[in-house]
Amino acid sequence: MSRTADRPPLHVDLGLLAWTSVSILYTPCINDTTMAAYTINVSNEKLAQLKEKLSQASFPDELEGSGHDLGAPLADVRRLTKAWETFDWKAQETKLNSLPNYHTPIKADGFPELDIHFIHQRSDSPDAIPLLFCHGWPGSYIEVTKMLALLKSSSNGVSFHVVAPSLPNFGWSEGPKQRGFGLKQYAEVNHRLMQSLGYDKYVTQGGDWGFYITRAMGLLYPRSVMASHINMIRASPPTWTSHPVLALQHALQPYSEHDKKGFERSNWFNTEGNGYRVLQCSKPQTIGYALTDSPVGLLAWILEKLHDWTDSYPWTDEEILTWVSIYYFSTAGPAASLRIYYEAVHSKVGGVSRDRTQKWIGTVKLGLCHSPRELTLVPSTWARTLGPVVFESKKERGGHFAAHEIPEEIVADLRQMFGKGGPCYRCVADVAKL
Numbered sequence: 001m002s003r004t005a006d007r008p009p010l011h012v013d014l015g016l017l018a019w020t021s022v023s024i025l026y027t028p029c030i031n032d033t034t035m036a037a038y039t040i041n042v043s044n045e046k047l048a049q050l051k052e053k054l055s056q057a058s059f060p061d062e063l064e065g066s067g068h069d070l071g072a073p074l075a076d077v078r079r080l081t082k083a084w085e086t087f088d089w090k091a092q093e094t095k096l097n098s099l100p101n102y103h104t105p106i107k108a109d110g111f112p113e114l115d116i117h118f119i120h121q122r123s124d125s126p127d128a129i130p131l132l133f134c135h136g137w138p139g140s141y142i143e144v145t146k147m148l149a150l151l152k153s154s155s156n157g158v159s160f161h162v163v164a165p166s167l168p169n170f171g172w173s174e175g176p177k178q179r180g181f182g183l184k185q186y187a188e189v190n191h192r193l194m195q196s197l198g199y200d201k202y203v204t205q206g207g208d209w210g211f212y213i214t215r216a217m218g219l220l221y222p223r224s225v226m227a228s229h230i231n232m233i234r235a236s237p238p239t240w241t242s243h244p245v246l247a248l249q250h251a252l253q254p255y256s257e258h259d260k261k262g263f264e265r266s267n268w269f270n271t272e273g274n275g276y277r278v279l280q281c282s283k284p285q286t287i288g289y290a291l292t293d294s295p296v297g298l299l300a301w302i303l304e305k306l307h308d309w310t311d312s313y314p315w316t317d318e319e320i321l322t323w324v325s326i327y328y329f330s331t332a333g334p335a336a337s338l339r340i341y342y343e344a345v346h347s348k349v350g351g352v353s354r355d356r357t358q359k360w361i362g363t364v365k366l367g368l369c370h371s372p373r374e375l376t377l378v379p380s381t382w383a384r385t386l387g388p389v390v391f392e393s394k395k396e397r398g399g400h401f402a403a404h405e406i407p408e409e410i411v412a413d414l415r416q417m418f419g420k421g422g423p424c425y426r427c428v429a430d431v432a433k434l
Contacts, residue, residue, distance in 0.1 A: 035102050035103070035104040035196070035197075036102065036103060036104070037101065037102060038101040038102050038103040038117055038172065039097055039101070040093055040096060040097055040101070040172065041093065042089060042093065042329060046329065047089055050084070050295060050328070051085050053294070053295050053296075054081055054082075054084055054085045054295055054296065055085060057081055057294075057295075057296045059074060059077065059078060059296075060074070061074075062074040068304075068307055068308065069272070071300070071304055072299075072300040072301075072303045072304045072307075076303065077296065077299060077300050077303065079317070080299055080303065080317055080320060080321065081295075081296055081299065083317045083321065084295070084299070084321050084324075087318075087321055089325075092318075092322070096142075099119055099145065099148075100119055100120050100121050101117065101118075101119060101172075102117070102118055102119075102120050103115055103116060103117045103118070103172070103173075104116060104118075104193070104196060106189050106192050106193055106196070107192070108168075108176075108181070108184075108185040108188040108189050108192075109185075109188060110180075110185075111176050111178060111181060111185060112176070112177075112178075114168055114173065114174040114175070114176065114189065115173065115174045115331075116165055116166070116168065116173045116174070116189060116193060117141075117165065117166040117171060117172035117173045117331075118141070118163055118164060118165035118166065118193060119141055119144065119145075119148075119162065119163070119164040119165075120161075120162070120163050120197065121148055121151075121152055121161070121162045122152075122161045123151070123152050123153075123154070123159040123160060123161055124152075124159075125154050125159045127158075127159075127426070127429060128154075128158075128159045128160055128161045129158060129159075129160050129161070129202070129203055129418055129427075129428050130160070130161045130163065130194065130197075130199035130201070130202035130203070130428065131151065131160040131161065131162050131163070131202065131203055131204070131205060131414070132163050132164075132165075132190060132193075132194055132202055132203070132204045132205070132206075132214070132217075133147075133162060133163070133164040133204075133205050133206065133210075133403070134164075134165075134167070134190060134204060134205070134206035134209070134210035134213050134214050135164070135167065135170070135206070135208070135209070135210055136206070136207060136208020136209035136210050136211070136232075137170075137208060137209055137337055137338075137340070137341075138301075138302045138305055138306075138323065138327065138337070139208060139323070139401060139404075140166060140170060140171045140323065140326045140327075141164045141165060141166050141171055142322065142323075142326070143401060143403040143404045144162065144164040144403055146403065146404060146407035147162075147403060147407045147410060147411050148162060150407070150408070150411045151411060151414070155415050155419070156415045156416070156419030156420055156421075156422075157419050157420035157425070158414075158415055158418045158419040158420070158422075158425070160414070160418075161199070163193065163194060163197060163199070163202075165189075165190060165193055167186060167189075167190075167209070167213070167340075168181065168185075168186065168189055168332075169181075169332045169336035169337050169339060169340065170326075170330060170332070170336075170337050171326055171330055171331070172330070172331050173331060173332070174331055174332060175331070175332030175336040175339075179343075180343065180348055180351075181339070181343055182340075182343035182344055182346075182347045182348075182351045182352065183212055183213060183216040183340075183343075183344050183347065183351065183352040183353070183354070183357065184216060184220065184347070184350070184351045184352045186209075186213045186216070186340070187213055187216035187217040187219075187220050187221070187352065188220070190213060190214075190217060191217055191220070191221050191224060191225075194224070195224075200224060201224055201226055201428045202224060202225065202226065202428065203225070203226050203227045203228065203229070203418065203424070203427070203428065204217060204218075204225060204227075204228045204229070205228070205229045205230075205231075205403075205410070205414065206228075206230060206231075206232075207230060207231040207232035207374075207400065207401075207402060207403075208232055208400065209340060210230075210232075211230050211231075211232045211233070211234065211357070212234075212344065212354055212357045214228050214230065215228070215230075215357035215358075215361060215386075216352040216356075216357055218361050218363065218364035218387075219352060219356070219357070219361050220352070222363035222364065225363075225364050226364070226365065226424070226427045226428050227364060227365040227366070227367065227390075227417070227418070227424045227427055228364050228365075228366055228367065229366075229367035229368075229369065229391070229410075229413060229414060229417060230366070230367070230368060230369065231369040231371060231374070231402040231403070231410065232374055232375070232376075232400065233368055233369075233370065233374075233376075233377070233378055233382075233383045233386070234357075234358045234376065234378075235358055235378050235382040235383050235385050235386050236358065236359075236382060236385065237250060237381075237382055237385075238250050238381055238382065238384075238385050242360070242385070243360075243384075243385050246381050246384055246385060249381050250379070250381040250382075253381070255379065256379075258370075258372075258394060259377075259379045261372065261377075262370075262372075262376075262377025262378065262379070263377070265372070265373065265374070265375075265376070265377055266375075266376040266377055266378075269375045269376055270376075273308055273309075273375070276301070276304075276305070277341065280338045280341035280342070281341045281342055281344075281345050282342070284335065284338035284339050284341060284342050285335065287301075287335075287338065288333075288334065288335025288336075288338055289335070291327075291334040291335060291338075292333055292334050292335050295324075295328055298324060298327060298328055298334055299320075299324050302320075302323060302324050302327065303320060303324075305400075306320060306323065306401075309373070309375060309399055309400035309401065310373060310399040310400065310401060310405055311371070311372060311373035311397050311398050311399040311405060313399065313401075313404075313405045358386070359385070359386070360385060360386065360387055361386065361387045362387055362388060363387075364387055364388075365387075365388055365390045365423065365424055365427065366386060366387045366388060366389045366390065366391075367389075367390065367391035367392070367413060367414075367417045367424075368380075368383050368389055368391065368392040368393070369392075369393050369395065369402065369409075369410065369413055370383075370392075370393065370394045370395060371395045371397075371398035371399055371400075371402050371405075371406070372395060372396070372397065372398065372399075373397075373398065373399035373400070374398075374399060374400055374402075375400055380392065390417070390423035390424060391413070391416065391417040391422070391423055391424070393409075393413050393416075395409055
């Protein structure tokens with residue numbers, strides 16, 4: 001069974017991946033008979049409509065000497081708009097569909113069932129660890145693709161079964177039409193997806209909303225989430241009442257050069273790069289009109305983040321257009337992806353707030369990855385207030401989209417954390433025997 005969706009083909013640099021061989025070797029899990037293959041197939045009508053809108057785009061003027069500090073540069077947006085008009089979507093669609101794409105219905109409590117799209121790549125190793133990869137905004141499930149071949153192969157005594165969903169309201173997954181779908185519900189969907197695939201015990205990896213959602217999963221499902229690796233770290237200074245030992249270390253140890261640069265980066269984000277978040281947390285519907293009606297507006301909105309949030313990553317036009325196209329042609333539409341910001345800071349009684357995920361969760365072993373161009377960076381003493389940290393790495397390069405920018409570094413972290421001699425070696429298997 002396969003599903004044909006009215007969605008666009010996308011492009012990723014396939015030189016980095018052996019996608020065809022991944023698709024051939026993949027052995028599907030058949031625990032849930034409702035799971036089916038998923039095919040992306042954008043109609044010619046949708047593609048023609050996009051080209052028509054792009055051809056009629058109007059652009060603002062620009063101040064002399066303008067740079068990225070004022071937002072997406074006019075020359076870049078003009079070039080990418082023109083490139084988008086002539087992009088060979090169908091060729092890229094074929095390549096993207098060679099990934100192990102699936103979809104299945106998943107229900108969060110109190111909400112109607114949603115059709116959830118996901119990548120599911122199983123390793124050939126009988127001892128492979130189930131790994132949920134959780135993306136954020138403005139990313140998507142394709143952030144995991146550079147790591148798929150590496151995670152499938154066994155190294156240091158470990159390999160991974162990878163599950164990478166399009167979150168509800170993102171990519172090829174449906175989104176709810178009711179209010180109140182917050183972090184608790186995103187966590188429920190991810191957890192129930194893993195259960196539907198037969199993974200009762202698993203580990204997680206994520207940044208951006210992937211940080212908050214996987215943290216919520218650990219809070220809600222401590223018997224299933226054995227460990228989490230995060231590449232965006234949000235935490236507060238330790239206090240004498242909650243973390244006296246860490247507070248003492250924090251008081252006695254001077255800030256390192258790494259810490260000082262981290263504070264500079266954090267200050268930049270809070271003062272110069274935070275405007276989008278304020279708007280999306282408070283009035284997501286208003287900006288949703290612009291991003292839905294204008295492909296150029298959506299392009300500029302996301303382009304700004306791809307530039308500012310990375311560590312001089314050499315984006316190609318094809319990569320950028322891939323990311324933007326996922327949002328423009330997404331099942332729920334571009335506006336839907338903004339709603340998580342509002343719901344996460346307006347959580348109702350019984351929900352999981354952003355603030356709660358940034359505090360101690362003692363049941364899940366934690367791995368930390370500090371990248372120098374992350375949006376906010378905190379000292380290790382702050383980060384260790386999140387939970388029992390068993391692994392920590394500090395990178396020389398990399399930014400917010402670590403899985404895409406420095407995939408080999410994230411894979412190395414996972415192999416050290418879960419491989420032979422690592423603090424979480426066979427953590428899933430060992431618990432399963434209890």
